[in-house]
Amino acid sequence: MNDRDDRIEEPSAVLRHLGIRQTAWTEDFAQVEAEITPVLLNRSGIPHGGIYATMLDTAMGYSGAYTGRLEDRQMTLTLSMTVNYLSRPKGQRLIAEGRRTGGGARTFFTEGRLTDETGELIATAVGTFRKRGV
Template structure:
């Protein structure tokens, strides 16, 4: 898949959790999104690795973005997570987490998505899938 830079018109102000963790949206298009998160010490668990909750958050977030693209900054779509499955596969070898999500199906009120987290070395760290419900209101 060819990655185009994030359209500046679609770059939203970071929300509280996003600011706290430090991830940012780097691509957002029809049925696809990408987030990046530099690995920092405060993301670590007792073993010194990024906590599994960080991976689950990235997977959930990137899948939500993938299913909510409208292309119109004046018509923002939101979704609620109905289910989230996370599989932890490896540990990062690099210093940057990259989460890529894609919408894989759904209809008018729900959608399904899948995501992968890797690092800049190509190490696949986690995969996830989820079901999401579109919110009736938009921003």
């Protein structure tokens, strides 16, 4: 039996290496998660800010790429992204959500939130993305 949601893509090599996996994907929304492991930590023993940015970038990019069918893949690229670092995690799992907030056929705008499983708000982001091949 396959419990995997057939609308969720397998992670890219870098996401797989970091332990980041997509956990939700619908029109204008995407979510990725990662367990906090030693490979994600900085010198202070907390997840590196680049991990937060990578997770937010991934979730926000996917939020504008949903087609409903894996065989009809829509690729995107980041034009700009601003991350605001607010707190440190209290839990053991990072959860990034991205929401498409507007845009047109080619360029779209997003908002992102990074929390942990306790609900602690760790970082927020906004981004502008372009759909490739449109």
